[in-house]
Amino acid sequence: MSKTNRREFLLESVPLIAAPLLISLFPEKALAGPTVQGDWRYCGKCSSMFWNGTTNKGRCSAGGGHQAQGYDFVLPYGTLAETPTAQVSWRFCDKCYAMFFDGFADKGRCPAGGGHHAQGFVFRLPHDINADGGNQGNWRYCQKCKAMFYDGFPGKGSCPAGGGHQAQGYAFVLPHGAEPSRNVAADLHLRSGLSTDGWAPISGWVDIVMKPNGDYVFSGHVHNAGAVNIRYSLAAVVATPSGQSFGFGIKGHRVDGTETVFGRNRDHNWSQAKNDPRIARNWDSVAQGTLSWRLAASATITSTIEKFIDDTAREAFQKLAQRMNASPGGQAAKFYMNLLLTL
Ligand SMILES: [Zn+2]
Ligand SMILES: [Zn+2]
Numbered sequence: 001m002s003k004t005n006r007r008e009f010l011l012e013s014v015p016l017i018a019a020p021l022l023i024s025l026f027p028e029k030a031l032a033g034p035t036v037q038g039d040w041r042y043c044g045k046c047s048s049m050f051w052n053g054t055t056n057k058g059r060c061s062a063g064g065g066h067q068a069q070g071y072d073f074v075l076p077y078g079t080l081a082e083t084p085t086a087q088v089s090w091r092f093c094d095k096c097y098a099m100f101f102d103g104f105a106d107k108g109r110c111p112a113g114g115g116h117h118a119q120g121f122v123f124r125l126p127h128d129i130n131a132d133g134g135n136q137g138n139w140r141y142c143q144k145c146k147a148m149f150y151d152g153f154p155g156k157g158s159c160p161a162g163g164g165h166q167a168q169g170y171a172f173v174l175p176h177g178a179e180p181s182r183n184v185a186a187d188l189h190l191r192s193g194l195s196t197d198g199w200a201p202i203s204g205w206v207d208i209v210m211k212p213n214g215d216y217v218f219s220g221h222v223h224n225a226g227a228v229n230i231r232y233s234l235a236a237v238v239a240t241p242s243g244q245s246f247g248f249g250i251k252g253h254r255v256d257g258t259e260t261v262f263g264r265n266r267d268h269n270w271s272q273a274k275n276d277p278r279i280a281r282n283w284d285s286v287a288q289g290t291l292s293w294r295l296a297a298s299a300t301i302t303s304t305i306e307k308f309i310d311d312t313a314r315e316a317f318q319k320l321a322q323r324m325n326a327s328p329g330g331q332a333a334k335f336y337m338n339l340l341l342t343l
């Protein structure tokens with residue numbers, strides 16, 4: 001049965017059957033080799049692997065339900081023997097929807113309270129094999145909560161046992177569809193109001209959208225509500241946990257005050273759409289990006305706009321690094337600047 005049909009089956013069945021039962025009732029995919037289940041995803045909030053195949057998103061230790069990001073993992077299950085490079089006893093928890101290791105009497109720590117509770121298939125997950133375009137490495141067992149989590153970022157997510165997850169044992173390499181899922185919900189959309197803390201009567205907003213394929217849009221609006229003409233410069237930066245920063249700038253643009261009588265332009269509106277492969281290459285990290293900005297009167301900038309953007313990016317990254325280093329197991333990556341656009 002195709003994936004689409006399987007989804008349709010799921011939607012039709014939801015009102016009829018209690019959600020936990022669905023897991024064991026799925027029609028199996030007609031594939032050679034071990035049977036696999038799709039819709040296993042990385043949660044961008046807690047960094048755990050969770051099952052995203054129904055409208056219920058389980059319980060996330062970072063609050064609310066899990067939030068899918070990146071690849072759609074397809075994981076093998078069935079009555080399979082343990083091998084030197086594949087471990088059995090991995091199960092779906094029907095309380096929090098995470099993938100957890102059920103091979104011990106202790107069932108770890110579930111964000112829904114108590115230990116995890118196994119339901120449905122028994123998964124056999126590959127480890128200590130080579131990662132490639134269809135198999136992602138850096139997946140690890142957390143010895144604190146017993147869930148599978150992604151260990152490839154400096155920040156270690158949110159562990160239900162407190163702090164970040166803590167890796168132990170095998171280095172898992174998990175199979176996924178070749179391309180990250182490209183749905184609209186997975187886009188990064190950051191927006192912030194702009195103000196000047198009183199040095200000038202100008203205000204507005206800046207907006208940045210980034211997509212998994214590297215497409216981005218840098219847009220914004222600045223209005224001069226005062227009498228005096230003002231030249232302003234703006235630095236806007238997306239800082240990410242891997243250390244990659246993406247910079248945007250407005251260089252010395254004039255917004256007129258009421259002193260300009262003829263051809264007065266009190267507003268500056270801009271919107272530029274482009275593509276940069278560095279966004280696509282770093283998508284897992286970019287998807288967790290945060291926006292920082294600085295607004296200055298152009299006359300007060302003694303260096304170049306590039307330096308102004310770079311300074312803003314370094315400051316944003318230092319704050320991010322402080323937060324990450326304060327969490328157990330967290331470690332800041334090196335700072336990299338990718339200057340994308342200056343208008
Ligand atoms: Zn989560
Ligand atoms: Zn659980």
Ligand SMILES: [Zn+2]
Pocket residue numbers: 142143144145146147158159160161164165166
């Ligand atoms: Zn954990």
